[in-house]
Amino acid sequence: MKTYTAGLEGVIAAETEISLLDTVQEKIIIRGEDLIDLSGRVGYAEIAHLLLEGNLPSIEEKEELEGKLNKLSEPPAGITEVLKALPGTTHPMDGLRTGLSALAGYDGDLENRSLSANKRRAYDILGKLPAITVNSYRLLNGEGSIKPNKNLSYSANFLYMITGKEPSQLETDIFDRSLLLYSEHELPNSTFTARVIASTQSDMYGALTGAVASLKGSLHGGANEAVMYMLNEADSASEFEQLMYSKLRMKEKIMGFGHRVYMKRMDPRAIVMKEALKVLCDQKGDHRLLEMCEAGEKVMEEEKGLYPNLDYYAAPVYWMLGIPIPLYTPIFFTSRTAGIAAHVIEQHENNRLFRPRVHYTGK
Numbered sequence: 365m366k367t368y369t370a371g372l373e374g375v376i377a378a379e380t381e382i383s384l385l386d387t388v389q390e391k392i393i394i395r396g397e398d399l400i401d402l403s404g405r406v407g408y409a410e411i412a413h414l415l416l417e418g419n420l421p422s423i424e425e426k427e428e429l430e431g432k433l434n435k436l437s438e439p440p441a442g443i444t445e446v447l448k449a450l451p452g453t454t455h456p457m458d459g460l461r462t463g464l465s466a467l468a469g470y471d472g473d474l475e476n477r478s479l480s481a482n483k484r485r486a487y488d489i490l491g492k493l494p495a496i497t498v499n500s501y502r503l504l505n506g507e508g509s510i511k512p513n514k515n516l517s518y519s520a521n522f523l524y525m526i527t528g529k530e531p532s533q534l535e536t537d538i539f540d541r542s543l544l545l546y547s548e549h550e551l552p553n554s555t556f557t558a559r560v561i562a563s564t565q566s567d568m569y570g571a572l573t574g575a576v577a578s579l580k581g582s583l584h585g586g587a588n589e590a591v592m593y594m595l596n597e598a599d600s601a602s603e604f605e606q607l608m609y610s611k612l613r614m615k616e617k618i619m620g621f622g623h624r625v626y627m628k629r630m631d632p633r634a635i636v637m638k639e640a641l642k643v644l645c646d647q648k649g650d651h652r653l654l655e656m657c658e659a660g661e662k663v664m665e666e667e668k669g670l671y672p673n674l675d676y677y678a679a680p681v682y683w684m685l686g687i688p689i690p691l692y693t694p695i696f697f698t699s700r701t702a703g704i705a706a707h708v709i710e711q712h713e714n715n716r717l718f719r720p721r722v723h724y725t726g727k
């Protein structure tokens with residue numbers, strides 16, 4: 365009776381003022397602004413403000429937001445205890461999912477779905493997630509937990525907690541840019557998941573927790589970790605090229621390539637991350653990873669007509685920044701929290717329950 369499309373391809377499933385992948389003008393529009401254009405001009409905190417408040421902040425508002433996120437950056441001690449109780453075999457993404465879920469118990473106003481209550485908890489979650497993300501990795505590795513350094517900006521502190529040393533300005537800028545690029549992307553599986561959960565009038569913690577599970581999958585955020593494991597299987601551009609050919613012969617999907625929306629062109633965010641990789645390679649005087657990635661790009665274009673997505677170039681950038689691979693997907697989620705929280709708020713503000721029908725193929 366009604367049109368059915370596998371994977372909801374091309375289906376319009378939500379009305380939003382938050383973002384649009386404009387495939388005609390080839391732009392990522394966030395609340396009327398061009399994300400790629402912004403990536404050279406503003407930082408992650410400003411994008412978080414744009415997503416949650418609807419406008420870019422003034423200098424004072426930006427400082428106020430950085431201060432607010434700083435103040436909120438320490439999770440309750442009970443969350444650390446929850447993370448400590450998990451077995452060491454737990455993936456940090458599952459640690460993050462568990463820690464985020466447990467935060468709900470600390471919200472004294474959990475059933476309040478008003479705009480102000482939702483914004484308050486969005487900032488609270490955003491403030492605490494870097495520590496939850498990093499400590500889920502550290503505690504699972506048998507390392508002690510690390511406290512946020514409140515003298516640093518949001519991104520500098522996040523990177524400091526990951527590596528244990530204060531990052532340089534260049535490292536901070538590149539990491540911040542990666543967070544900005546990951547912050548929001550219209551209606552990917554995880555954002556859709558969160559909106560579906562929120563549409564039952566369930567709370568933001570539950571909606572975001574479901575989104576973590578969605579984003580973990582290798583067809584979505586999990587691809588950035590898979591890309592790095594794949595790059596580490598080779599030592600040079602020619603070895604990587606051979607690896608790609610053999611994977612294609614085995615009909616394997618190559619992680620970091622293809623995208624439901626950018627099927628036939630390079631993800632514009634990947635172009636920005638490729639430039640960042642080049643800067644890091646130039647600085648370290650070691651171009652091996654860049655050369656390998658470029659070789660892989662050429663194979664995929666020639667063999668499959670497919671182009672890199674953001675994960676393909678974010679992975680080697682994170683490697684060059686000294687970030688452990690199991691943190692790549694949790695970092696992606698932490699950054700995407702600003703966008704997904706904005707979608708949960710929008711869903712609660714103008715809600716209709718998601719309840720589609722099926723195309724029945726059974727007896």
Ligand SMILES: CC(=O)SCCNC(=O)CCNC(=O)[C@H](O)C(C)(C)COP(=O)(O)OP(=O)(O)OC[C@H]1O[C@@H](n2cnc3c(N)ncnc32)[C@H](O)[C@@H]1OP(=O)(O)O
Pocket residue numbers: 371582583584585587616617618619620621622623624625668670673674675
């Ligand atoms: C930041 C992000 O989350 S971006 C996504 C990150 N995920 C990845 O990088 C995983 C690898 N990529 C993929 O699996 C896909 O391209 C997806 C999941 C991103 C998009 O999937 P869909 O839109 O459903 O496309 P689908 O998987 O149907 O692919 C269409 C065709 O292209 C091929 N294809 C798509 N991506 C790839 C790939 N990475 N490697 C090899 N072939 C691919 C498929 O095999 C399929 O070919 P066929 O028609 O001959 O069977």
Ligand SMILES: O=C([O-])CC(=O)C(=O)O
Pocket residue numbers: 546548549551552553584623624625673674
């Ligand atoms: O948009 C998608 O389908 C996947 C995603 O989250 C991204 O590319 O950032």
